[in-house]
Amino acid sequence: MKKNGFDFAGERQFESDLEEFHASALTGTERPEAFWAEQRRLVMARVGQAQTAFPFKPALAWGMAAVIVLAAVGSWMEGPRALPAPDFAAGYDDDLLGDVKRLTDTQMPLALQPAMVLVDEIKAGLRAETGKPLR
Amino acid sequence: MAITQALVETDRRMLSEDFEAVVHTHQQRIFRILMMLLRDPDEADALTQECFLRAYARRAGFRGEAAVGTWLVRIAVNLAQDQLKSRRNAFWRRLLRGKELEEQTVADGRRSPEDAFVARERAATLWAVVERLPVRQRTVFTLRFAEEMQIGEIAQAMKLREGTVKAHLSSAVQAVRKEMRDD
Secondary structure (H helix, E strand, O other): OEEOOEEHHHHHHHHHHHHHHHHHHHHHOOOOHHHHHHHHHHHHHHHHHHHHHHHHHHHHHHHHHHHHHHHHHHHHHHOOOOOOOOOHHHOOHHHHHHHHHHHHHHOOOHHHOOHHHHHHHHHHHHHHHHOOOOO | OHHHHHHHHHHHHHHHHOHHHHHHHHHHHHHHHHHHHHOOHHHHHHHHHHHHHHHHHOHHHOOOOOOHHHHHHHHHHHHHHHHHHHOOOHHHHHHHHOOHHHHOOOOOOOOOHHHHHHHHHHHHHHHHHHHOOOHHHHHHHHHHHHOOOOHHHHHHHHOOOHHHHHHHHHHHHHHHHHHHHHO
């Protein structure tokens, strides 16, 4: 039924179709209460996981960064580790040699160990000259 | 204004303190919208959960420009649109499971079984026509006629101007009307 070119019947039919469309949307998505309860349970479980997972990651990252910074600052403040200086003020050759020997025995790098041979020879020479045992 | 502010504050407090109540209040609507847009119950269920997880993760950013319900619809619509864009097997999905909405229709005692059958058939055709619309038109049409949302709320949910929503809706209605007439 058209009046002035307007299809009233077609329009009524279209309105009716839209009503059916709306109604089928409601009924087509109906679910039992158990479905909604399970969906809520899953959502809240995942929310719980997110709560524990998310704060942990930044905390861990910040913690690691802090440890690295502290280690860097600590090593910078400490500076290069100096060897204990031998006491050269003793004045006696045997004291000096004793200091050199102690130093070579304990802290000298491998490259300087041949010096030990020289020290032992000097010690033997001194012992022969003075007849006094060396420390 | 004061009332609106109070509602926003309530929404904000619920988001952080009683999120389960937020899920309980809105889950059916969000699922319905996703189901209407995606036509797949499993996807709708998965994306409903995803929608609430995103809302929870972003709850600090909820500024109360819209009601929490509209804010959730916006997240759901974005999820659905992303899903629709990424669908590669739409044809097979439709073929295998898309009949669910058409098959579950209203039992109306006022109509004769024949009338009810015809109405059901026409609603099924309408769903099929809507599914062929471009994503934005489909979303606007579905939110307006299946979910019966107001134009302003659709605009907020889709982050569009009201004029743009009306234009999409008009194009969608024209296309659907033409297809239904030709059918």
